[in-house]
Amino acid sequence: xxxxxxxxxxxxxxxxxxxxxxxxxxxxxxxxxxxxxxxxxxxxxxxxxxxxxxxxxxxxxxxxxxxxxxxxxxxxxxxxxxxxxxxxxxxxxxxxxxxxxxxxxxxxxxxxxxxxxxxxxxxxxxxxxxxxxxxxxxxxxxxxxxxxxxxxxxxxxxxxxxxxxxxxxxxxxxxxxxxxxxxxxxxxxxxxxxxxxxxxxxxxxxxxxxxxxxxxxxxxxxxxxxxxxxxxxxxxxxxxxxxxxxxxxxxxxxxxxxxxxxxxxxxxxxxxxxxxxxxxxxxxxxxxxxxxxxxxxxxxxxxxxxxxxxxxxxxxxxxxxxxxxxxxxxxxxxxxxxxxxxxxxxxxxxxxxxxxxxxxxxxxxxxxxxxxxxxxxxxxxxxxxxxxxxxxxxxx
Amino acid sequence: xxxxxxxxxxxxxxxxxxxxxxxxxxxxxxxxxxxxxxxxxxxxxxxxxxxxxxxxxxxxxxxxxxxxxxxxxxxxxxxxxxxxxxxxxxxxxxxxxxxxxxxxxxxxxxxxxxxxxxxxxxxxxxxxxxxxxxxxxxxxxxxxxxxxxxxxxxxxxxxxxxxxxxxxxxxxxxxxxxxxxxxxxxxxxxxxxxxxxxxxxxxxxxxxxxxxxxxxxxxxxxxxxxxxxxxxxxxxxxxxxxxxxxxxxxxxxx
Numbered sequence: 001x002x003x004x005x006x007x008x009x010x011x012x013x014x015x016x017x018x019x020x021x022x023x024x025x026x027x028x029x030x031x032x033x034x035x036x037x038x039x040x041x042x043x044x045x046x047x048x049x050x051x052x053x054x055x056x057x058x059x060x061x062x063x064x065x066x067x068x069x070x071x072x073x074x075x076x077x078x079x080x081x082x083x084x085x086x087x088x089x090x091x092x093x094x095x096x097x098x099x100x101x102x103x104x105x106x107x108x109x110x111x112x113x114x115x116x117x118x119x120x121x122x123x124x125x126x127x128x129x130x131x132x133x134x135x136x137x138x139x140x141x142x143x144x145x146x147x148x149x150x151x152x153x154x155x156x157x158x159x160x161x162x163x164x165x166x167x168x169x170x171x172x173x174x175x176x177x178x179x180x181x182x183x184x185x186x187x188x189x190x191x192x193x194x195x196x197x198x199x200x201x202x203x204x205x206x207x208x209x210x211x212x213x214x215x216x217x218x219x220x221x222x223x224x225x226x227x228x229x230x231x232x233x234x235x236x237x238x239x240x241x242x243x244x245x246x247x248x249x250x251x252x253x254x255x256x257x258x259x260x261x262x263x264x265x266x267x268x269x270x271x272x273x274x275x276x277x278x279x280x281x282x283x284x285x286x287x288x289x290x291x292x293x294x295x296x297x298x299x300x301x302x303x304x305x306x307x308x309x310x311x312x313x314x315x316x317x318x319x320x321x322x323x324x325x326x327x328x329x330x331x332x333x334x335x336x337x338x339x340x341x342x343x344x345x346x347x348x349x350x351x352x353x354x355x356x357x358x359x360x361x362x363x364x365x366x367x368x369x370x371x372x373x374x375x376x377x378x379x380x381x382x383x384x385x386x387x388x389x390x391x392x393x394x395x396x
Numbered sequence: 397x398x399x400x401x402x403x404x405x406x407x408x409x410x411x412x413x414x415x416x417x418x419x420x421x422x423x424x425x426x427x428x429x430x431x432x433x434x435x436x437x438x439x440x441x442x443x444x445x446x447x448x449x450x451x452x453x454x455x456x457x458x459x460x461x462x463x464x465x466x467x468x469x470x471x472x473x474x475x476x477x478x479x480x481x482x483x484x485x486x487x488x489x490x491x492x493x494x495x496x497x498x499x500x501x502x503x504x505x506x507x508x509x510x511x512x513x514x515x516x517x518x519x520x521x522x523x524x525x526x527x528x529x530x531x532x533x534x535x536x537x538x539x540x541x542x543x544x545x546x547x548x549x550x551x552x553x554x555x556x557x558x559x560x561x562x563x564x565x566x567x568x569x570x571x572x573x574x575x576x577x578x579x580x581x582x583x584x585x586x587x588x589x590x591x592x593x594x595x596x597x598x599x600x601x602x603x604x605x606x607x608x609x610x611x612x613x614x615x616x617x618x619x620x621x622x623x624x625x626x627x628x629x630x631x632x633x634x635x636x637x638x639x640x641x642x643x644x645x646x647x648x649x650x
Contacts, residue, residue, distance in 0.1 A: 005524070013524075013525055014522060014524055014525060015493050015520045015521060015522075015525055015528075016520055016522060017450045017519055017520055017522070017543070017545075017566070018522050018523070018542075018543040018544060018545050018548060018551075018555070018566065019450070019545040019547055019566055020547075021522045021523075021524070021547075021548070021551060022547050022548065022549055022551065023547070161453070161456055162446070162447060162460075167447065168447075170449075171447055171449040174449050174450070175449060175450060178450060181547060276497075277494045277497060277498055278493040278494045278497050278520070278528075279447065279493075279494050280449070281520070286494070288494070288498060290498075291468055291469050291495065291498060291499070292445075292469075292494040292495045292496075292497065292498025292499065293445065293446040293463060293495075294446045294447050294494070
């Protein structure tokens with residue numbers, strides 16, 4: 001899907017200051033070398049299987065299927081990975097790559113803290129120094145993850161600029177990288193930013209759809225009819241979609257965070273409410289005002305609280321290959337509670353956006369249809385916040 | 397010869413960077429006039445952006461103050477038109493790509509040409525993405541300014557050879573990189589000069605630690621950004637006079 005300039009249709013590219021250009025060129029050269037290197041791939045598989053716990057299970061959610069009375073529902077259990085989310089897939093790949101490149105230090109941005117925890121984990125494992133940038137606001141919303149990162153030996157830098165959330169953490173990590181590229185790799189957490197990041201992160205996450213395809217063929221002897229995943233920057237979604245892009249019969253559905261609704265200013269649904277722009281190194285869709293100033297976005301989910309979307313998603317939207325829907329805070333919280341009660345699985349509030357859409361879609365489909373929902377992460381981290389959302393006075 | 401090149405041909409220039417609309421556009425207008433009257437050869441006008449990812453905290457804060465004050469891109473273009481009735485000092489816009497793109501790239505750049513903006517520097521537009529704006533810059537006679545940095549290495553020749561107006565030499569690298577790369581601002585300027593005869597202008601937050609006289613010797617001009625923006629922060633509407641005095645002091649150094 002990527003052309004040599006890192007474009008997905010009109011999206012993507014490398015809109016970054018000159019100070020960073022040699023860093024991304026060096027990264028691209030290294031990646032092109034190692035992606036086909038048998039030794040690199042052997043080491044990565046070893047890490048995936050024996051450290052992260054792959055392949056993740058494809059679980060038939062029988063009670064949910066019966067309760068909704070329509071399509072057969074499978075859950076792709078990325079929540080069962082080591083560190084509790086899909087983020088580890090990308091991080092193990094990038095940390096291994098950084099090590100091969102001779103880098104001794106990883107920096108990362110994080111929203112909910114899942115990518116930061118995953119990066120701190122990989123850094124601990126591989127003996128790399130680690131610094132994580134996290135919006136001040138998010139360090140409060142996700143205090144436990146801040147402690148986890150520190151426990152793993154990372155330094156967490158609270159970012160106070162702008163809205164003090166994910167976009168500001170990305171800006172701060174880029175600023176840090178521009179000043180120190182010689183020993184530092186920027187371990188970007190989603191399919192966004194300048195080329196080659198959207199391609200690298202997608203490739204490392206595409207293990208999700210590779211496994212779904214194989215597991216589905218084993219269990220059902222056919223492809224699913226729809227694959228549903230939540231979209232912030234869009235890494236678990238592109239990972240879940242990638243090996244199905246050529247299979248036209250499979251509907252690909254990305255669920256964005258509508259926050260309090262797409263008709264309000266408190267939303268993070270980029271494809272529903274944004275327009276074409278250039279930011280954080282890429283051309284894509286962004287929530288912005290008429291002068292191109294990036295909008296302060298909102299979602300109950302810190303991991304989806306980002307004003308842009310990965311360029312490959314923007315392209316899949318343009319060509320109509322994937323559908324993007326917006327799910328409100330309320331719908332996501334209901335789905336969070338629903339899956340917990342119905343299947344005994346507490347999903348991340350991010351993943352709950354995908355579950356919420358499946359709850360709407362499944363009853364509309366015939367019983368012989370099959371949908372796969374990617375449960376991108378587990379919801380332990382969200383319990384206190386959801387309890388407070390429901391008016392319970394609990395703190396971590 | 398472009399107006400920018402002509403303005404810098406004598407070298408040793410101090411180039412103030414002024415954020416448009418901090419605290420308001422009347423102040424920006426007065427600051428440009430004061431700067432010119434006190435010896436500035438060229439001014440760089442920053443168009444505020446909500447997320448100036450590459451700027452130091454003092455410049456970020458200035459961007460946010462300007463946006464809180466309600467400055468709009470269209471008003472900034474009108475300001476330059478107004479300034480052109482009073483001064484012929486070369487004006488270069490410093491912007492982020494989304495501000496230009498979102499306004500409509502051709503609409504923005506044609507308005508620059510019409511208002512009398514001499515050059516446009518886009519912070520997040522490296523050589524590889526120049527085509528985004530270059531055709532319009534050529535069509536409307538606005539120099540699209542390029543940058544090199546100590547981290548540019550073997551990219552310097554192609555960037556310098558194709559540069560127009562002046563060449564920005566960014567000094568923004570950290571301590572660790574400076575030690576490891578064994579390369580600094582002087583080496584970068586020297587390399588660039590082998591490939592271009594347009595003026596080389598040094599810029600960047602790490603310059604404040606360096607001797608400004610030495611900088612004007614190795615380059616054709618030095619961008620003064622933090623010191624100017626700090627005056628906007630401290631003096632607000634009274635900043636233009638302070639900025640003028642400051643430029644005068646710098647110019648008196650040689």
